[in-house]
Amino acid sequence: MRGGFKRIRKNSIPRYGRRSLNKRSAPYRTDTGSTDNRHSDAHPKISRTQHMRRQSPPDSQMAITKSTTKMDRFLSCDWGTSSFRLRLVDADSLRVIAEEKSSTGIAETFQQWQQTASSREQFYAAVINRHVAAMETQLNISLAKIPVILSGMASSSIGMKELPYKTLPFQLDGSDLSVQTAGNMIIISGATTGQDVMRGEETKIVGCAALLPDTHREQLLILPGTHAKHVTIRGGQAKDFRTFMTGEFFELLSARSVLTASVKGDGNFNEQASRRAFEAGVEAGGSVNLLHAAFLVRTNDVLKKMPPQENYFYLSGLLIGAELREAQAGAPVYLAGGPQHLPLYTAACETLHIAVEGRIDADEALVRGQHIVWTHLQR
Structure with a gap:
């Protein structure tokens, strides 16, 4: 991957099929940043976001460029502390076409990177590209230049690129979340109340909010997991949340x-x-x-x-x-x-x-x- 990450802010995505490099199933499982989920018998889901200003990046930085050609697919990457999932998604129907899984989470990847002389961004990009290559072999197609959207722990201090949290409230349409890009890779950062933090759930909140009949009245969205989140929604914004271990x-x-x-x-x-x-x-x-x-x-x-x-x-x-x-x-x-x-x-x-x-x-x-x-x- 060339170029540095550029800070931006904005919102939208599709759905998938499956294949597992390393199948695991447990009650609570660490996935996302989202957040861990290790108890196979316990937890739930929903969300949205704010207004994004696009600034002209330095020449040394790479940004997602507008194109007159519609991109009909994208790669959804959910990179948790101890798990990795990559899905090829149809942008119109959000149908998942294919999926790659492994236990190569952010924590293990960070430890591996520390043993090398590579730049962090290049090393993490190589991990992603190995999964992309496996998917290309599985489907017998080229996935070159298809956008890769990452959420979860990819934006953490041990992730691909540490990004600042978006301070609540944030718009439920995802328009003001902290986002950075480099080439065809897009990293979505987490959110904070000033006392509590989340990485990964903010993206799920945006996706959930799009399915709610009304995001202006006060509601409570519960997302179960290793660290469950209770999110207060009101007035088209995520106003507050609390984490439960x-x-x-x-x-x-x-x-x-x-x-x-x-x-x-x-x-x-x-x-x-x-x-x-x-x-x-x-x-x-x-x-x-x-x-x-x-x-x-x-x-x-x-x-x-x-x-x-x-x-x-x-x-x-x-x-x-x-x-x-x-x-x-x-x-x-x-x-x-x-x-x-x-x-x-x-x-x-x-x-x-x-x-x-x-x-x-x-x-x-x-x-x-x-x-x-x-x-x-x-x-």
Whole structure:
């Protein structure tokens, strides 16, 4: 990759197919910047953005140039701390044509780069290009010059290029997000309230907001994950958000604490006993001090009240319930997540009598959000 990154601001994007270099599946998984998601049984999705001024870049910098030729495809890159996903997307339908996955996340890539004499941008671009080449081989086509839109940890201090956070509020149309380009690569940065931060979710928020019937009334968008986000939307802007370490706490308690021997993740949430255990956990998490309630997972096992498989869902419900108690008295709720999280969060909301107005697929929201940002850049 030649040239430096140029700071810009704008919005728009498409959708995909699949292939995996290294398949992994877990309850909470680190993906995006977006943010981690490691507990296969817990989390949801939605969003939007502000006005972008285009400044003339120095000659040494490269910018996305306007073209009279319409680009009908783009590459969507979701680069998380411990995962990498690249999707070829049709720009009109947002259909995903092909997908490459690997566990070569930003953290590992950063460590590898530190052992070389290469520039950081060139090294990271080479990682991306290897996945692009694999996709070209898979499809037997050339993907030269197709835009690559990156979100997640690519803009972090250990990413391809560290970019400043956009301070809230930001426009839900993505028009004022912090964006930089170099050649055909476009990096979308994260957002901050001044006390809290996100990288990756801001793009999902833009994609979610495009699907909402009304972005002017106050609403709460919940995006589950290792670090779940509760985003307040009002007046066409993302006004505020809070981060909850739900997924990370589940990982720590279930795999690295005295509770480890009391839970087993090979149960089925659709079984009645598992569902009852989950609901009991949600109720406890929504009303009992979490530090006390967490030890009940141990006593459930020791006193033979629950088998480890049910206790697993009790712990999951306990943490999700503690998170959602913050959403019990407030604005209408939308959930944005994947199939491993939406059923759990939906059930938890039902248990706590939280009305959910809609559910959005987080992966689709990410692609849509990237497309929106890309479209802004073309104007």
